[in-house]
Amino acid sequence: MRTHRTKWYSKLYLGLIVAFLQLPIIIMMINSFNSSRAMGAWTWEGFTLDWYRELISNDKILSSLGTTLLLALAAAVISTIIGTIAAIGLSGMKKRISGIILNVSYIPMLNAEIVMGISLMLLFAIIGIDRGFLTLLIGHITFCIPYVILSVMPKIRQFDHSKYEAALDLGATPKMAIVRIFIPDILPGIISGFLMAFTLSMDDFIISFFTTGNGVKTLPIEIYTMMTKRGISPEVNALSTIVYIIVFIIMLGINVLPSIRQRADIKKKLKSERKQVS
Amino acid sequence: MKTTWKSLLKVGWSFILIAAMLFALTGCSLPDEKVVRIYNWGDYIDETVINQFEEETGYTVIDSLFETNEQMYTDIVNGGGKYDVLFPSDYMIERMISEDLLAEINFENVPNYSYIDDEYKNLSYDPENKYSIPYMWGTMGILYNTTMVSEPPTSWTALFDEQYDSSIFMLNSARDSIGITLMMLGYDLNSVDEAELEEAKQALIEQSDLVLGYMVDDYKGKMIAGEAALALAWQGDAVFCISENEDLAYVIPKEGSNIFVDALCIPKNCPNKEGAEAFINFLCRPDIAAKNAYYIGYSSPSTEAREVMETLDEESAGSGSDPIAYPDITQYELYFFSSLGDKNKIYDRIWNEVLNSQQS
């Protein structure tokens, strides 16, 4: 559908929406350099890097960041494995059965998060598992799986089976054909599912709130506890600013690099074609 | 068939792999004897005290938090988690003793109990003092901003005064908010009389137009920032807020108020009673109790601790005899909450009605 040049008022509108979405983050960034402790009325009391310095020695925040990253990584890996294998399996099953399984697996995504969180809490309480990292991980995997399936499934459906057959015709074993042809083809779906799971796990609060315990804290939980104590310490603003900037650079890289590379590729091709012609 | 078995085997392997991963991730958990699991109110212990305990004894402390006594109680009853040391309040201790949820403390392992003042021993909730050791005590009152009130409040009626429209914070806690309203109306803090409760409910519903927000902890920062003139507050929070903003002051209203004792208890099913007693003993040591009381702002039940507190640092002078933290309790009408049993539901209902009364 990409056909139009964007009019100035459309650009203005986009600008306003982006500003609305970025506004609180900009405030947070400003606060991370504000020497006022943000406890009293909001005032700007001068530029400081103190919060960044104190962040380095704040074990609580850093260890909760570590827990968050480890948890997100583990949840994303495991849910990607389970989800991808199951999606491949499901695509080969009878529509009716796979439909039922799919519907059940979408429940954690469709249902209210608070209900999912509570249901898991009840489960852990009843079978007597100590709440902690393991229970958090189970909760996160559970709500990540549907997103993985959702992003892998369409790629499997789109897979051109003649490619696979061609590979077999050319003498590949089914295993080889799968590893060399099928997996690379659906890989974008797997990767986007993995990233989705990772992001969701990083940001989750509600499920974590009900499934954690014994002092295991993810960053969102730590922030919530701070809010209920003496307010969010400015080190959190500093940490989030750093995270935001890192993610921003990575995202920018992902979004800008391919087009640059594409252009370079096209140029190369043109060159080689020219060479061949001459 | 063959392939099915093969793939089944593979699935089995992958499961073992996943299980192994899970274990590797949680495998770092320590044996019970080396861990003390505490279940505490938010912001109710000085973190450095925990670190010091870990250094001195080699135990690892794992802390979990609760927001209300009822939440903690349900968690214990339903087996939500394993804990060694609990910090419940008086009326909850009474209830837990009656339901046989607490273990008797072996006082031989807690020699520092001797530092606790006699007036805080054998209190009504634990008459023979077998299950609990007082940790902190405090009162409830009005925290107000002297620059925003026409005259310093002396009565609970200030919280219901129309001149403070949209300048009042109330606690989002059924027991506390209904309790002070009952006292304002001249009734018993623990009333379960329907007519009296109905009257209190009507007063609270009327008040809700004036209330800016109902909170449990957030109000501290907001009072410091001068967002409202008055707040129903716990004394320890008030001490903290006043230390951050000199315009704030605290008063125990003339109708009387709630006094509470939060005590250290050990649940019956605790995995590490020895560790729990070591921790409790540590918290009773005067220098440690002083540090804690100074940090959290509530009142210590130990005269020795109060004396140490004065000498902690340059700013701590006077903190051990701060009139807000250590009022002459004989001058005020102060009452404990008592356990309501299943009457709790009535309070819960009333409170939901109050929160719902805003028709916007």
Add this chain to the structure above:
Amino acid sequence: MELKRKPADDTRIKVGKKSGSVMTLPLIIWLVCFVLVPLLLIGWYGITVENPDGSMSVSFENFKRFADPIYLNPLLRSAKIATITTVVCIALGYPVAYILARSTAKWTNIVMMLILMPMWINFMLRIYSWASLLEGNGIINSLLVSLGFEKQQFMYTEGVVVLGTIYNFLPFMIMPIQNVLLKLDNSLLEAAADLGASPVRRFFKITLPYSVPGIISGVAMVFVPSVTTFVISQRLGGNKVPLIGNIIESQFGMAGDWNFGSTVSLIVMAIVLAFMFAINKTDRAEVNGRGLTL
């Protein structure tokens, strides 16, 4: 080299055919253990009450208890807030998706990225940040005062809760609509133009119907979380705007009544799943439209 091979009897890939059920086994086990059993537990708690002696007995008392304005009002208020949020998100988000999908410019990727980026900052922090903007002595009021205006109280109202939910869920509306619109075939629009359809007509006859699946996914992703939020009404609404999420949370927290909390959860779950089923019926196929742009 073996060339003899049975012709493919269907288009499914062979991995799926033989061991399909085996490959789904881990998923099925997982779903049973951590989705179905927990939900059954909620069901069990929801239809039982705790006796004074601690034993449980089956009773529908808690459903009766729920039929009370103090619980029904929060439910209705949640529905109202979620509906307003969803409608505003469509109104604000559709043009964004439309402009982005139509534009040929390279920077649209970057705009999309900027729209999705806030999700990387913990939502609690974003809410906190809004509070520091809107409070009585917050940034906006400081500006107002320095410009000579009166202070305004923005916090602790239904309006500010709606602002919070819109802010939080708007990207989830933009994403799926843009995804669907990107796939819209231009030749359709060109053909319509050739046949003399005006731009407005083309929009209403082609573009809008085509984007319905995206809107539906967006509605699902906005409506459900805003119906059950409890943090936003706690932090921005000062608990003066109790939502059904707050009722559930308080039953598991402050009130400590797991049975009643489960009953409310059960009711909320029934409503949410019925809602999802209804909009899924409207367009079955398009779960795929759920945005997966990264």
